[in-house]
Structures are given as structure tokens and as C-alpha cells.
Amino acid sequence: MTPEKGVSAAGYPSLVADVGGTNARFGWLAHAGAAVADVQVLPVREHGSPLSAVQAYLALQQARLASAYQAPRRLAFALATSVGGDRLELTNAHWSFSRSELQQQLGLSSLLVLNDFEALALSLPRLSAAQLRQWGGVGGLPGGQGALAVIGPGTGLGVAGVLPSRHGWMALPGEGGHMTLSPADAFESELLAHVRTEFAHVSAERLLSGIGLPVLHQAVCVVSGVAGAPVLTAEQIVERGLSGADSVCERSLASFCALLGGFAGNVALALGSRGGVYIGGGIVPRLGEFFFASQFRERFEAKGRFRVYLQDIPVALITDTLAALSGAALALEQQDGDVL
Missing domain, CATH: 3.40.367.20 (Hexokinase; domain 1)
Known part of the structure; x- marks a missing residue:
């Protein structure tokens, strides 16, 4: 799949990540409109910082892509914590870091930080029937009309919503x-x-x-x-x-x-x-x-x-434990105005 006509490739390749209290899931976006690829799951406890985890993933990408490798230009980071301010601390893990310092250390043009359930909420409109098991209600999923909610018991308990608007899907993150x-x-x-x-x-x-x-x-x-x-x-x-x-x-x-x-x-x-x-x-x-x-x-x-x-x-x-990565990808696209 190639970038759509008229869509700038300036922000690609991009990196997406979904970090909970136990695991950090990373994925690769080669170009605008690409599906999340080359997913790796790294245990949070094995890395002292997000920088260490990102560098470990990028080392795997360099080995995989060889001469075709290009450093990512952007990162959408979905984290299991409140994301206000520059200083971020995971609620149920040991990572504590500055988003501005991490962006500088990785040489990124932008670092988009989301709550992990904000990213999962943004994934909901893109989920297929193969990624779900429905229980009750009127009408089939996916494709429900109006507001959607997501609740997730993992290491902690995440809650978020998403609303359709004329500018795309708008996430409602919270605690x-x-x-x-x-x-x-x-x-x-x-x-x-x-x-x-x-x-x-x-x-x-x-x-x-x-x-x-x-x-x-x-x-x-x-x-x-x-x-x-x-x-x-x-x-x-x-x-x-x-x-x-x-x-x-x-x-x-x-x-x-x-x-x-x-x-x-x-x-x-x-x-x-x-x-x-x-x-x-x-x-x-x-x-x-x-x-x-x-x-x-x-x-x-x-x-x-x-x-x-x-x-x-x-x-x-x-049923798909990697769904939040597609939500992080949508957040990047909507940030650019690629999806309206």
C-alpha cells in the first residue's frame, strides 16, 4: 500500500506505542495510511525508562529493515497514566520521564502523548468483527452509531469514550x-x-x-x-x-x-x-x-x-490485545488532518 495522492510523507515513518503497567507494545507506520506493522511486545520491568524500551524496539527495526531503515520522525505514545504536563509517571509501573526530554533524545519532530485508553477508544471505530465478540444489545458491532465507551481491566482499570464529529472521532479520556x-x-x-x-x-x-x-x-x-x-x-x-x-x-x-x-x-x-x-x-x-x-x-x-x-x-x-496501536495511529493521522 502506498501513500494516498496528496498526502504528505513528511511525518513518516512513525512509531506508535501502547504502554501499560506490565507490557509496552510497539508498532511501525511506514507511510500515511499504512497498517500498523512489525509489532513487538516488551516487558516494562525489563527497561528502566521509555527511552530504553524505544531504543530496544528501534534496534530490532534496524536489524529487520537493514538498509531500508529510516529513523522514525514521530511517536504516538499511549500511556497508562494521566498525561497532563511535561513530567509523566506511569500509575502502576516505575517509569517517570519528561516528554520534552524524550522527544529530544529520540530526535523526533513531534511526540504525541495520549492516555492508553484514549488510544484504545480511538481504535473502536476501526475494529472488525474478527477482533470482537458481542454480547447482547440491539444491532451488530462494529459500526455502532453515536458515542462508544471502553472499559479495560488490566494491571489497572481504564475507562474512556469516543464521539463522532464532523472533524473525525473525538476521544474522551479520563480516569x-x-x-x-x-x-x-x-x-x-x-x-x-x-x-x-x-x-x-x-x-x-x-x-x-x-x-x-x-x-x-x-x-x-x-x-x-x-x-x-x-x-x-x-x-x-x-x-x-x-x-x-x-x-x-x-x-x-x-x-x-x-x-x-x-x-x-x-x-x-x-x-x-x-x-x-x-x-x-x-x-x-x-x-x-x-x-x-x-x-x-x-x-x-x-x-x-x-x-x-x-x-x-x-x-x-x-479479543485483539494490540487494538490500541491502531488508535494511536489514528491520533497521528487526525493530528495531521489526514482523516477528517
Whole structure:
């Protein structure tokens, strides 16, 4: 595929990246309109800074492209943190850096910094049916009309939206994962009451994330009267819960799905995302059929007088873990005015 007639190649090649608390995903844009290519996933913990991770990826690109290699002119950096100001710190990882210094160190003409869920939200209009699994609602995805929302339990919990406008798709980034989590029944009220003995504020991320699942599991143990339960990692809870051999882990996953459903319904109401609610992040895809047999959809719709409103909204699980890279690519194109 070659650049479209009339589209400047001045900003290419470009680099796109999606950085969470665990992994940094990098991709290459050879020219305007190109699909994201040469994707590599690098563990954040193995690099002391974003500069180190970018340089490691570029070394791989130089080896891959040989004499055809050109240094990238721009970078769209999607980060799991709030992105205001020059100084940036990942919420759930050790990277702390200056965006202006990083741009200078890499010799870039521009460095576009986005919240990671801002990038994932921008990917939604471009997702294909092969990248999704729909659950309920009226109408098929992709291609939903109006506002779209995305929620992603990964290392943390991301929330964002995207709106169509005459200038293209406009992302609505935020920190919705830190909104206060609410219970829907007596058992959940007991869970949250226990967690509040340790944390003054129980946000959605406090329980509905990789860092939160162990907290949720310990609360389930206490409320269920299970004494002396070991502290498990999120990976262990998922593995034991899905195996059916550990009833407390299984109940923890069931509570996770139910609470996530109620939270997702709140987000849908807040954003008016009648075009669809998408579930991203790394945890839910690992749950497989357990998720689709859970109370998620029931709790998503259980909003009293607005049940019918929510029944019409489709939910879709994003099965492609690299989707945010295409959102970062769209951000670069819209920055240039290539997509209007």
C-alpha cells in the first residue's frame, strides 16, 4: 500500500506505542495510511525508562529493515497514566520521564502523548468483527452509531469514550477507573465494607484490575468465613477459579464479573454510549466462557427504570490485545488532518 495522492510523507515513518503497567507494545507506520506493522511486545520491568524500551524496539527495526531503515520522525505514545504536563509517571509501573526530554533524545519532530485508553477508544471505530465478540444489545458491532465507551481491566482499570464529529472521532479520556465502586446486594456491601477497613476509598480499580483481584479475593475469603487463606496473585486466582478446584477463587471471579457489569452499566449511562460498550484489558479475555456465563450482562442492565435503555446497548469483548496501536495511529493521522 502506498501513500494516498496528496498526502504528505513528511511525518513518516512513525512509531506508535501502547504502554501499560506490565507490557509496552510497539508498532511501525511506514507511510500515511499504512497498517500498523512489525509489532513487538516488551516487558516494562525489563527497561528502566521509555527511552530504553524505544531504543530496544528501534534496534530490532534496524536489524529487520537493514538498509531500508529510516529513523522514525514521530511517536504516538499511549500511556497508562494521566498525561497532563511535561513530567509523566506511569500509575502502576516505575517509569517517570519528561516528554520534552524524550522527544529530544529520540530526535523526533513531534511526540504525541495520549492516555492508553484514549488510544484504545480511538481504535473502536476501526475494529472488525474478527477482533470482537458481542454480547447482547440491539444491532451488530462494529459500526455502532453515536458515542462508544471502553472499559479495560488490566494491571489497572481504564475507562474512556469516543464521539463522532464532523472533524473525525473525538476521544474522551479520563480516569474513570478511580470512581467509587458501588455494591448491588448485601454480599457486595460486606465485601466493600471489609475493603474499606484497609483503604479509605474503594475505587473500581481497587477491585476490578490485576492489582485489585487479590484484594477482592481476600475480601471474599473474609466475608465467606474462610480462615487462613493464602494471599494469591491475580494469575493464581484466575487459574484456580477457572479450574473449578477452588470454590473461593471461583466465587471471587464471579464477584469480579458481577461488579464489572454494574460498573460498565454506570459508564454507559454516564457517557450515553448507546453505540456500544467495549471491554478491553488483559483479564476478561482470559476468563473465556466463564465471563459469558457470569452475571455481567444481567448486572449491566439492572438499573431500574433504565433497564430498557441498557438492554439495547451491545457489549463487545475486544479479543485483539494490540487494538490500541491502531488508535494511536489514528491520533497521528487526525493530528495531521489526514482523516477528517
